[in-house]
Amino acid sequence: MNTLSKIVIPVFVIFVIFYGFKHKTNIYDSFLEGAKEGLIITFNIFPSIIAMVFAINIFLDSNFVPFILGIFQNFFELIHIPMEIMPMALLRPISGTASLAIMNDIFIASSPDSYVGRLASVLQGCTDTTIYVLALYFGSIGIKKIRYSLAVGLFADLVGITVAFLITAILF
Amino acid sequence: MVNVIWFLLIAIGIIFSFFTGNVDTINNSILNNGKEALDLVLSILPIIVLWTGILRIAEDAGLLKRFAKLVEPLLSHIFPDIPQNNKALGFIASNIAANMLGLGSAATPFGLKAMQELQKINDKKDTASTPMITFLVLNTAGVTIVPTTVLALRIAHGSANPSEIIIPGIIATFCSSLGGLLLDYFIRKRRRV
Numbered sequence: 001m002n003t004l005s006k007i008v009i010p011v012f013v014i015f016v017i018f019y020g021f022k023h024k025t026n027i028y029d030s031f032l033e034g035a036k037e038g039l040i041i042t043f044n045i046f047p048s049i050i051a052m053v054f055a056i057n058i059f060l061d062s063n064f065v066p067f068i069l070g071i072f073q074n075f076f077e078l079i080h081i082p083m084e085i086m087p088m089a090l091l092r093p094i095s096g097t098a099s100l101a102i103m104n105d106i107f108i109a110s111s112p113d114s115y116v117g118r119l120a121s122v123l124q125g126c127t128d129t130t131i132y133v134l135a136l137y138f139g140s141i142g143i144k145k146i147r148y149s150l151a152v153g154l155f156a157d158l159v160g161i162t163v164a165f166l167i168t169a170i171l172f
Numbered sequence: 173m174v175n176v177i178w179f180l181l182i183a184i185g186i187i188f189s190f191f192t193g194n195v196d197t198i199n200n201s202i203l204n205n206g207k208e209a210l211d212l213v214l215s216i217l218p219i220i221v222l223w224t225g226i227l228r229i230a231e232d233a234g235l236l237k238r239f240a241k242l243v244e245p246l247l248s249h250i251f252p253d254i255p256q257n258n259k260a261l262g263f264i265a266s267n268i269a270a271n272m273l274g275l276g277s278a279a280t281p282f283g284l285k286a287m288q289e290l291q292k293i294n295d296k297k298d299t300a301s302t303p304m305i306t307f308l309v310l311n312t313a314g315v316t317i318v319p320t321t322v323l324a325l326r327i328a329h330g331s332a333n334p335s336e337i338i339i340p341g342i343i344a345t346f347c348s349s350l351g352g353l354l355l356d357y358f359i360r361k362r363r364r365v
Contacts (some may be wrong), residue, residue, distance in 0.1 A: 023235075033232075049213055058202065112326040122318075149300055156355075
């Protein structure tokens with residue numbers, strides 16, 4: 001599986017270049033045009049990234065999430081959900097780096113092959129950072145009114161997280 | 173909506189830290205924040221620039237149109253509002269394919285290009301169109317088949333069977349995508365009536 005994902009990119013690049021060459025496209029000029037466009041895109045998303053990193057970091061550094069989770073601790077223990085996993089489940093839609101860091105901590109504390117370790121692995125792989133993707137994609141084209149997109153995105157995350165809990169409990 | 177999220181994240185963070193006496197941490201966080209954002213942008217900049225370059229070759233050579241035509245029968249059910257043979261379909265399909273293979277960073281440029289194409293056929297430029305939202309849902313649900321980062325970390329921490337989480341992961345990611353798409357579908361249907 002790992003070799004497959006390593007092969008994909010080089011094969012894709014050679015295929016595109018070969019195809020362009022064969023169809024007598026000026027591939028070098030096209031590349032430069034596209035690269036210039038990429039610079040403009042990055043330039044356009046910079047403000048929304050700064051804004052989001054700013055807000056997310058303040059939120060994370062305030063330790064508000066552990067505080068909230070502490071209140072519900074008894075409830076989670078009652079339904080047999082390991083406490084270590086909750087910050088990760090809660091932060092997954094907000095920050096990819098934060099949830100990855102928590103997963104790393106879990107691996108160190110209880111090994112990747114423990115129940116929590118497996119649960120963390122499935123969680124990390126099953127959803128993406130909704131709020132980041134939303135800010136990035138909509139920010140890049142200047143969308144201000146996002147309508148119901150956040151609700152649906154978070155709902156998908158919730159489904160993914162719930163299924164991750166269930167499937168790990170059943171399979172392992 | 174982004175307004176509210178942004179306000180809540182900052183307000184909760186700062187007010188809570190005042191109550192718990194964590195002002196120092198927040199102070200540092202605010203001051204160092206900008207650098208972290210810059211690092212993030214700098215780390216994705218070369219990938220975006222490179223891939224938009226490669227993608228432009230595919231676009232100019234007509235490869236993307238052909239790809240869009242190929243995946244259209246599949247995607248037209250999920251995206252009924254995108255006109256036939258629109259380049260957006262090609263970008264969307266490429267984005268999903270890259271996500272599936274766990275090439276997250278390569279998927280982003282495809283996604284950004286898809287959004288640009290969708291914006292061209294959007295009536296209200298400041299408002300998200302229905303295909304945009306559907307695409308976003310598909311993207312945030314993140315149909316991942318090979319979670320490369322997770323596998324790498326599991327191997328690094330000495331897992332006996334690093335890839336055992338792939339199948340449960342696929343099931344979970346499939347359910348979250350399906351859940352998101354279904355909710356999106358029902359909202360669209362209700363609004364149209």
